[in-house]
Amino acid sequence: MARVLIVDDSQTEMQKLTGWLQQHGYEVLKAETGADGVALARQEKPDAVLMDIVMPGMNGFQATRQLSKDPETCAIPVIMVTTKDQDTDRIWATRQGARDFLTKPVEEHALIAKLAEVLGT
Numbered sequence: 001m002a003r004v005l006i007v008d009d010s011q012t013e014m015q016k017l018t019g020w021l022q023q024h025g026y027e028v029l030k031a032e033t034g035a036d037g038v039a040l041a042r043q044e045k046p047d048a049v050l051m052d053i054v055m056p057g058m059n060g061f062q063a064t065r066q067l068s069k070d071p072e073t074c075a076i077p078v079i080m081v082t083t084k085d086q087d088t089d090r091i092w093a094t095r096q097g098a099r100d101f102l103t104k105p106v107e108e109h110a111l112i113a114k115l116a117e118v119l120g121t
Helices: 011-023 034-044 060-069 087-096 108-119
Strands: 003-007 027-031 048-051 078-082 100-103
Touching: 003 011, 003 034, 011 027, 011 108, 027 034, 034 048, 034 060, 048 060, 048 108, 060 078, 060 087, 078 087, 078 108, 087 100, 100 108
Parallel strands: 003 027, 003 048, 048 078, 078 100
Antiparallel strands: none
């Protein structure tokens, strides 16, 4: 069973994504801040990370950059899941190390398909 870390400060979004992932057989880890997400990723080594961008403190760009630069976590694919939908956001996310990008409100089938793609399943 693949383990997916959700990093998002919205409880509503966290519940929705958790429900979908669990229905599709994923184990879910959760963090509400970028800093907590980085720490949990380092500790638990999830198979993938779903990262929001706009969060208090360390934002998703900063957290993704930390994960992609760390030898212990650089192989973990990060998918940005955010309301930010400008081309510049997508480019910046890629430059920080994100593997892919989904815009909220994300649809269940798109999320599951993207996860399967980055996990090679």
